[in-house]
Every structure is written in structure tokens, then in C-alpha cells.
Amino acid sequence: MPKNKELNEKLKDERREQILSTALMLFASRGLAATRITDISKAANISQGLLYHYFSSKEEIFVKLMETAFEKLNEACRWLEAQPMPPDEKIRFAIYELLKLLEENPNAARYHLLIAQSAASDSIPDEAKDIIRREYTYPYEVIARIITEGQEAGTIKKHDANQSALVFWSAIKGLAIYRAVHQDTFIATNPEILCSIFLEDIKKDML
Amino acid sequence: MPKNKELNEKLKDERREQILSTALMLFASRGLAATRITDISKAANISQGLLYHYFSSKEEIFVKLMETAFEKLNEACRWLEAQPMPPDEKIRFAIYELLKLLEENPNAARYHLLIAQSAASDSIPDEAKDIIRREYTYPYEVIARIITEGQEAGTIKKHDANQSALVFWSAIKGLAIYRAVHQDTFIATNPEILCSIFLEDIKKDML
DNA sequence: ATTATTGTTGAATAAAATTTCAATCAATAA
């Protein structure tokens, strides 16, 4: 008989996680097509053969990572929207947290890069494309809704909400890509620079 | 003897341009590694064999495109810095022109995406890496200098200049990537949203 | 110990992509 079933499952899961995390690093720094199966197995310290024991193809690994990336991002957006905070604080909070995350967690920046690459690429698996089609717009919608609310409350600048949401995520993604590229020389960005795009200047209210 | 030398050279140049333009489109939408030689030759309506008559490898095409991308971007930055305008107008002008370019010229967005992909990628030719190392920072430096000038003149917000420059290009690149991805459904962005990151509010001056 | 089961390897095989090349074509100067 095999070794203990549960322990076994746990070990298997850990191994899968190890492979996924390695692959994420490689995909983010090279892209799907340029990452060879042997690159992943070498970096994960296993044989190519074993990789096929856990995943049936490179593409499957990629799709799994895309799923995780969107799950995390969209879950965070859902959470943000549900918080009992005024909309301007939500935006400020989101900007601070997103920038902190980029700074502290290299994988976070890599996930952004992975999504950006994949969204832009014609050469990714159909399944990944479907995920993007389904999930890509949600974060834009959430930010646009919060901005609209804030505009009604007079705390957020009255630029077009959809355009503002686009600028919001473009700036974040642009920074994430810079971060992923310049791991070493990355200088943390003052979140207030980004806040000033969206939030009404307090001074104005005080007039 | 061969046909007319000059005409010949001209035709050859045109063919090279045709190949380069086709390859740019493909590289930007798939990345270097995922673009096959046959993809390029098919899209350019020539045989694979002929492609090797004009370029010795896929990588050579890629490097040539990278050179062009940086030449164009850096030349534009040089030009901008040399203009006889106050710094805040330079920033506003740059934002308006960059966004207009993105809207009007799909290749412009593709060049940005190509640079972003390449800067992020470990799997590009060494020569391309050298180009990036040499040329990547110049646009950041120019914008940082203009911002510093504007801060001294009191027309640009007093955020850290390097961080502001980083946000400037991150936002532009983020928008370019969005544009490259959503060719069809792209909504033009109001440049004033971006301007508000950097430029002092006129109202403040009027107090 | 024996056996069943799953993990693991790396070489063998298959598939895919790149590169070369012999042959043909088209243009034109002599």
C-alpha cells in the first residue's frame, strides 16, 4: 500500500506549489513561450519527467497561475469595495496597500507582469484567454464605482470615472512592471503622488 | 549584370521595412519567443528562406526594432527638453502628445509594449539587453529634470522628482499596454487626469 | 519479507522550430 494518504496529498500539494512558484518567477521574467520545461524543472530541482507527474503541460501550469493571479486580485477588490469606509479613503487605502505590496512582495509584481503579458499576448492558451476575458474588467469596474461614489460625495475629482479607473490601474501596472524589471534598483513610490490624481485637495475644502 | 543598383537598394530597403513592420506587429502581440519565423514570413507574404536573405535571424530583427524604438522615444525626449517652453507646459505638451500618439498610431503602443516586454525579459538577445541598459533611463532622466525645473518655478507639484518621473512613464506605459491589448475598445484618456498628477492647480496660484 | 502504490529519474522519442541550400526565376547590361 502507499504511504499515508493524507500526508501524501499534503506533500503532493507542496510540490505543486513549489513548481507553481518557480514557474511564476520564470514566466514573469521570460514569458510563457520563452520558458522551457527544463528551465522550470531545473529551477525547481526536479527532473523534467517528474514535472509531468504534477502537470500535464506547460500550458496547464500557466493557466493555473493565471487563475490564482485573478483570484487574488479580484478577491482583494471585492474586499475593498465591501469595507465600511468613505470612498476617498478606499482609494487612498488601495493605493497605499498596492504600493506596499509591490515593494514587499516580489511575487505580487510578477503576478501583475504575468497578467499584463498574457492580456497582451495572442500566443497564450485559449483557456487563459477565457480567464482574462471573464476576469480582466472587474478591478476596473470596482475602482470606477468607488470613484463615482466619491464624486457624489465631493471627495474625488470629477474626471470621467472610467477613464480615472483606467489611469489608476495603468499606473499601478506600470509601476509593477517597473518593479518586476528593476528588482534591485526599485525606489519605493510615494503613494501621495498617485492619490493626487484622484483625491480632491483638502485645502480646497477648507476655503 | 544586375538590375539598376540604386533602385535595387531601394527595393531591398523597402522589403526590409516591410519585414520589420510585420515583425513589430507580431512581436508586440506575442512576444519574441512566441513569434515563429514562419509567422513573420507568412504575414509578410514571403517564404521563410527569403527572410534569411534580409536578416540573419529572428534575433537580428528584434534588435533592429529595439534600436528603432529607443531612437524614436529618446529623440522625442531630446526634442522636448530643447523646446523653448516653460517646464509645466512641456509636461502638459508631452502628456497630450503621448496620449494622442497612442490613440492615433497603433504601432506607437506596440513599441511601448515591445520595450516593456523586453525590459522585463531574461530571454532576449544580449545585444538587445545592452540597448536597454544604455537607453532605458534617458526618458526618465529628462522628465525628472523638467519636473525639477518646474518645481523651482513653482508650477509643478513638489513630489520627489525621480518618483514623479517614474509615475509619469509608468502611467504612459500602462496606458500603452492597455491600448495595445484593447485595440478595438480603447477609450481615449483625458490628458488632464494625468496632468493633475504633476501640475499645480491654477486655482491655487490665483489665491 | 513481500507486495502494492506512488515518486522519481533520465534517456528515448516525438514534435516543432530554425536554418541551410540547391534550384529556379526575373531583370537587364552587354
Added chain:
DNA sequence: TTATTGATTGAAATTTTATTCAACAATAAT
């Protein structure tokens, strides 16, 4: 005409990469 040159093709050879598989290892229940 025709000889020469460079353009062009597509199939063959090469190289690279992905995938399979036979063999072996480790484990734990019997």
C-alpha cells in the same frame, strides 16, 4: 539573345524543445 546577378522558393537538414516511458526507489500495509 545571352550571361550575370541578385531575388525567391520550398523542401531537407539541423537544432531545439516537449513529451513519453521503462526502470528503479521509497514507503507502508500485509
